[in-house]
Amino acid sequence: MMQDAHSHHKQVIFTIADADYAAMAMIMFDSVSKHYQDSDLFLFVIGTGNVNQLDNNVNVIYIGDVLDELDLHQRLVYYLQVELATSIKPQCFEFLFAQHYNRVIYLDPDIYVVRRMTEIDSLLDGNVNGVVTPHALKSLKSNIIGEDNVFLQCGIYNLGFLALKNTPETLRMMTWWKEKLKWQCIVDLRNGYFVDQKWLDFLPAYFEGFHVLKSPAYNLAPWNSEHYEVLSDSYGNFYINDFEHPIAFIHFSGIKRAVYHYAFLKEARMYYLEQLKKYKFKKFGFLRFEIRYKLDNMKLDKICTFLYKEYINHTKNTSTDPFTDIDFYNFLNSVDTETKLPVYVRKLFEILPDIFVGYLNTKQTINYDNLITWMKNNFNYDGVVSLETMVHLRNNSIGSNYKIKYTDASIKTSFQGDSGKPSYFPSLLSFAKEIIVKSDRIEIFDGDVRVCIPNIDNLKDFTDIKTKNYTELWVPSFNCKKKLHEKYGLTNITVIPFPVLQPKYKVQKIDFPINKFVVLMHHDFDRDFTAQKSLESLMAFQEGFDDRDDGLLICFFINAKQSEDYKKLLAACQNRKNIKIIENKTKDDLYYSYLHYADCFISMHDQAAFGYELNEAMSLGKYVITIRNDDNKAYINPNNSFLIETSSSHSYITTGAKMLNEIYDNNNALCKTRRLAALTTEKHLSPNIIGFMMQKRLELLKLEVKKSKLNIYMKLKQITAYLFLAKNKNNQDEINQIETIMKILLKNVNRPDVLE
Numbered sequence: 001m002m003q004d005a006h007s008h009h010k011q012v013i014f015t016i017a018d019a020d021y022a023a024m025a026m027i028m029f030d031s032v033s034k035h036y037q038d039s040d041l042f043l044f045v046i047g048t049g050n051v052n053q054l055d056n057n058v059n060v061i062y063i064g065d066v067l068d069e070l071d072l073h074q075r076l077v078y079y080l081q082v083e084l085a086t087s088i089k090p091q092c093f094e095f096l097f098a099q100h101y102n103r104v105i106y107l108d109p110d111i112y113v114v115r116r117m118t119e120i121d122s123l124l125d126g127n128v129n130g131v132v133t134p135h136a137l138k139s140l141k142s143n144i145i146g147e148d149n150v151f152l153q154c155g156i157y158n159l160g161f162l163a164l165k166n167t168p169e170t171l172r173m174m175t176w177w178k179e180k181l182k183w184q185c186i187v188d189l190r191n192g193y194f195v196d197q198k199w200l201d202f203l204p205a206y207f208e209g210f211h212v213l214k215s216p217a218y219n220l221a222p223w224n225s226e227h228y229e230v231l232s233d234s235y236g237n238f239y240i241n242d243f244e245h246p247i248a249f250i251h252f253s254g255i256k257r258a259v260y261h262y263a264f265l266k267e268a269r270m271y272y273l274e275q276l277k278k279y280k281f282k283k284f285g286f287l288r289f290e291i292r293y294k295l296d297n298m299k300l301d302k303i304c305t306f307l308y309k310e311y312i313n314h315t316k317n318t319s320t321d322p323f324t325d326i327d328f329y330n331f332l333n334s335v336d337t338e339t340k341l342p343v344y345v346r347k348l349f350e351i352l353p354d355i356f357v358g359y360l361n362t363k364q365t366i367n368y369d370n371l372i373t374w375m376k377n378n379f380n381y382d383g384v385v386s387l388e389t390m391v392h393l394r395n396n397s398i399g400s401n402y403k404i405k406y407t408d409a410s411i412k413t414s415f416q417g418d419s420g421k422p423s424y425f426p427s428l429l430s431f432a433k434e435i436i437v438k439s440d441r442i443e444i445f446d447g448d449v450r451v452c453i454p455n456i457d458n459l460k461d462f463t464d465i466k467t468k469n470y471t472e473l474w475v476p477s478f479n480c481k482k483k484l485h486e487k488y489g490l491t492n493i494t495v496i497p498f499p500v501l502q503p504k505y506k507v508q509k510i511d512f513p514i515n516k517f518v519v520l521m522h523h524d525f526d527r528d529f530t531a532q533k534s535l536e537s538l539m540a541f542q543e544g545f546d547d548r549d550d551g552l553l554i555c556f557f558i559n560a561k562q563s564e565d566y567k568k569l570l571a572a573c574q575n576r577k578n579i580k581i582i583e584n585k586t587k588d589d590l591y592y593s594y595l596h597y598a599d600c601f602i603s604m605h606d607q608a609a610f611g612y613e614l615n616e617a618m619s620l621g622k623y624v625i626t627i628r629n630d631d632n633k634a635y636i637n638p639n640n641s642f643l644i645e646t647s648s649s650h651s652y653i654t655t656g657a658k659m660l661n662e663i664y665d666n667n668n669a670l671c672k673t674r675r676l677a678a679l680t681t682e683k684h685l686s687p688n689i690i691g692f693m694m695q696k697r698l699e700l701l702k703l704e705v706k707k708s709k710l711n712i713y714m715k716l717k718q719i720t721a722y723l724f725l726a727k728n729k730n731n732q733d734e735i736n737q738i739e740t741i742m743k744i745l746l747k748n749v750n751r752p753d754v755l756e
Contacts (some may be wrong), residue, residue, distance in 0.1 A: 005636035011103030368394035540656030
């Protein structure tokens with residue numbers, strides 16, 4: 001509960017975190033709550049959600065409630081995540097002061113409090129306005145001259161901890177600090193910036209009453225622990241040099257880095273990792289902000305963040321919203337005057353010169369098309385660059401003049417689709433062609449090229465498509481291609497996957513334990529029961545988790561009907577406490593809420609038309625267990641998922657159970673798999689990327705048609721020569737035959753443009 005205006009001496013402890021650091025924050029609050037029953041606890045979330053309180057009565061505040069909309073949008077585009085989190089610290093202090101808290105303590109989410117900070121209590125009881133702690137109290141032990149310069153770069157004080165009292169001098173400092181952090185909370189060591197903490201080097205000079213606490217018991221961390229012998233007892237307490245000097249808190253910065261960072265904190269590190277296991281599978285109803293230019297729905301990736309910094313520094317325009325600022329959008333689409341490259345590509349090369357070096361070795365011309373193709377096939381990036389953004393800018397550079405027609409209004413609604421309803425429609429808007437949308441197909445026309453994208457669900461008979469003489473058919477999977485070839489003899493087929501739209505949803509409050517290992521399986525009773533192999537998925541979970549009480553299987557059934565198949569699944573779930581059945585009519589916020597809280601998505605479907613649900617789960621960074629087959633091997637691989645080799649149903653179950661146990665036992669070690677899953681879908685299956693693939697394929701088809709025309713035209717010239725010889729010979733039969741052939745050929749061939 002927030003305290004009332006009369007409790008002037010009660011204090012609050014808070015931190016700032018996103019969904020990735022929320023579990024660490026809860027460990028920190030666990031440690032705090034043991035020693036601070038008299039303090040309120042607050043978590044400020046970088047993201048959105050509907051959770052208002054967590055364990056230990058931790059109050060949740062979303063930063064959208066602390067910042068106004070313009071300020072929020074500017075920070076989301078201007079700052080990287082660590083910069084954003086530290087830039088809002090003054091606003092969080094002010095928010096809590098406004099709730100009439102007299103004492104406010106900030107702790108980083110990766111701090112563990114070992115005892116009550118009695119020294120801080122005493123100082124705040126006195127005349128100080130605030131307390132800071134230095135990074136180190138002694139020079140680093142090293143023979144390298146200038147080793148201490150790391151503190152000159154990062155700041156004298158470590159702001160993983162900051163205690164402030166609500167006084168006029170504190171508020172004066174807060175106003176100054178807040179102004180500095182609006183645009184200058186950046187990591188730029190060359191120019192003397194290091195997020196929020198470098199600024200407080202000025203604290204003793206500019207402001208009065210701020211105490212520097214010089215105690216090794218505070219902010220013990222990898223960067224200063226080499227000076228001390230850290231002891232521990234059997235109760236989880238830690239001490240400096242002897243058991244007379246208990247440590248107040250340890251800062252476990254970079255806990256997942258190499259072990260050598262914790263060479264002097266080995267026991268403490270192991271203890272903290274054990275604490276983290278308590279929240280191994282804890283999920284939170286927090287969603288990341290979607291950062292897009294609203295007028296054109298363009299994703300603003302981290303390269304755009306660096307360009308927004310450049311834009312602000314150049315224009316000094318600090319009053320417009322980057323989500324709608326047309327001048328900023330025009331800047332993103334402009335060409336650099338010095339290099340003659342698009343500004344995005346120039347900044348890309350500055351931030352990631354490895355891309356420039358690797359790409360240059362291909363000896364290709366530097367342009368969007370070549371660069372996107374190379375990066376899609378060769379370069380592995382870690383979320384800094386979004387090919388979706390690059391393709392969007394590329395499309396803007398070549399212009400767009402598409403014409404799209406619908407046979408009726410209802411088709412327009414159904415084909416635009418949304419999350420959970422795979423559709424090519426978003427991709428079609430990324431290139432300039434004439435497009436006709438019908439109930440059973442999409443037709444694309446470009447000169448003599450005629451492409452058909454059949455709607456597999458609506459099209460019952462492909463005989464009509466076969467007779468239309470399309471240049472090519474595009475289908476979403478090799479399974480579709482194989483079936484169309486076998487049944488109708490169609491050969492002019494190319495596989496272009498469905499674009500995967502990362503689902504948009506609001507996390508609903510759902511009644512199930514979210515601190516367990518949660519597995520989700522999905523079954524649609526309107527589709528083939530045997531092919532979906534839902535029983536195998538269910539039995540794999542049972543085999544892996546029958547003897548564990550911290551696993552939970554969510555069986556999400558759509559279009560459930562009272563059938564024999566339905567009864568089989570219910571019977572398999574009966575009397576099992578670790579299986580929960582959810583029935584719904586469609587995939588909506590409820591489905592995506594369960595997917596949000598799930599750790600793993602399992603599907604043994606071996607005949608899927610594309611496996612859209614698998615890729616959707618991957619886009620949200622879920623572990624995916626599925627069958628290896630031709631349809632998914634291109635983008636679902638052992639690096640980003642868990643693939644069961646095609647075999648018998650029994651081996652499906654046994655292997656699936658082993659994989660579930662592997663994920664359960666090695667969750668931290670396998671987190672890279674989840675990250676690669678999300679990056680894979682964005683890199684290869686986002687709507688802009690699929691549209692780019694379509695356009696490049698269309699260009700190739702046009703080139704092939706032109707080559708075909710050219711070959712025929714050259715043959716016609718040869719035939720003309722034969723005709724001349726036949727006339728000289730007065731061979732009327734030969735003349736008639738040649739003229740007939742020419743008439744047939746000329747009906748379908750125009751003089752090629754390349755010869756004009």
